[in-house]
Amino acid sequence: MYDAVLAETITITGDGGDAVEAYLARPLDPGPRGGVVVIHHMPGYDAATKEITRRFAVLGFNACCPNLYHREAPGASPDDAAASARALGGVSDDRLVGDVAGAAAVLRGLTSANRKVGVIGYCSGGRQAFLAGCRLPLDAVVDCYGAFVATSTPPEAPFSRPAVIGLAAGLAGPVLGLFGAEDQHPSPAETAELERVLTELGTPHELHTYEGAGHAFFAVDRPSYRPEAAGDGWSRIADWFGRYLAA
Amino acid sequence: MCTYSTQVVAVEGSGKGAAGWFRLTSASVYFDHPVHAAADHTLNLDFANRALGPAARVAVELTAPAARQLARAILAALPEPEPEPAD
Numbered sequence: 001m002y003d004a005v006l007a008e009t010i011t012i013t014g015d016g017g018d019a020v021e022a023y024l025a026r027p028l029d030p031g032p033r034g035g036v037v038v039i040h041h042m043p044g045y046d047a048a049t050k051e052i053t054r055r056f057a058v059l060g061f062n063a064c065c066p067n068l069y070h071r072e073a074p075g076a077s078p079d080d081a082a083a084s085a086r087a088l089g090g091v092s093d094d095r096l097v098g099d100v101a102g103a104a105a106v107l108r109g110l111t112s113a114n115r116k117v118g119v120i121g122y123c124s125g126g127r128q129a130f131l132a133g134c135r136l137p138l139d140a141v142v143d144c145y146g147a148f149v150a151t152s153t154p155p156e157a158p159f160s161r162p163a164v165i166g167l168a169a170g171l172a173g174p175v176l177g178l179f180g181a182e183d184q185h186p187s188p189a190e191t192a193e194l195e196r197v198l199t200e201l202g203t204p205h206e207l208h209t210y211e212g213a214g215h216a217f218f219a220v221d222r223p224s225y226r227p228e229a230a231g232d233g234w235s236r237i238a239d240w241f242g243r244y245l246a247a
Numbered sequence: 248m249c250t251y252s253t254q255v256v257a258v259e260g261s262g263k264g265a266a267g268w269f270r271l272t273s274a275s276v277y278f279d280h281p282v283h284a285a286a287d288h289t290l291n292l293d294f295a296n297r298a299l300g301p302a303a304r305v306a307v308e309l310t311a312p313a314a315r316q317l318a319r320a321i322l323a324a325l326p327e328p329e330p331e332p333a334d
Binding site: 161 | 250279280285
């Protein structure tokens with residue numbers, strides 16, 4: 001069995017035609033295979049997110065993670081870049097969508113691509129994955145504990161973000177949501193609202209809430225890591241993308 | 248959660264980063280995921296000078312009780328009334 005993968009830093013054309021750094025991981029066999037855009041969490045385009053991107057390649061997908069903070073801090077360490085972006089107000093929703101579109105275009109253009117592309121995001125990236133799925137022709141969406149999908153950020157937040165659930169009619173792909181029962185952002189009430197809206201719209205979806213887990217249960221280097229939930233979650237993610245990104 | 252909430256204030260003073268001392272121009276204050284501290288959320292302080300680049304930053308991640316204790320200590324340590332700024 002040939003199982004070589006290649007992971008490398010590339011430049012994609014992001015929102016507004018900007019050159020944006022990205023991390024591409026892909027199996028080296030000829031394919032065809034689906035692609036996954038990985039959206040990093042608010043702390044940045046870090047080693048853990050690159051590891052997740054490589055894992056998708058090992059699972060048999062092409063995967064691309066754009067550095068959402070590249071413009072604010074090209075070449076900076078991930079934590080410094082995240083701090084810079086945060087101080088400047090964070091990534092706008094429009095720019096996020098443009099950067100995800102750029103990453104999806106790279107994935108569709110690979111010689112091993114079957115031209116199906118999904119998106120996954122963690123934490124703030126969960127909201128952004130849902131948003132991208134509503135505004136772009138993506139074939140599958142995975143939202144890992146994204147807060148402020150069904151509710152807006154508090155109005156007093158200097159850099160507030162609106163709820164994106166109102167855009168759900170634009171979803172082209174089915175939605176897998178993975179949440180922790182002990183998380184308050186998103187709370188079980190918020191995920192129940194997400195369930196209600198997706199059911200009402202007839203959007204194929206599966207939302208799973210893990211008991212004994214809170215926010216960021218996939219993060220292996222954080223005290224929030226919950227191996228049982230993370231293990232089951234990874235299985236569901238592999239199955240979801242395997243189902244909906246197949247040739 | 249990622250809180251999104253960030254307070255950014257202009258500051259005057261200096262900080263010591265990886266490349267030595269530099270003049271500070273801003274401080275970001277937010278309660279969110281830490282990069283290093285072993286907690287789900289911490290009170291994070293970024294003392295920075297953006298004109299010098301993203302690495303011109305002194306970062307601190309404190310647990311909520313530690314941050315409150317620090318805030319009280321800062322207020323207790325400051326002289327009252329506030330002295331007139333030096334010329």
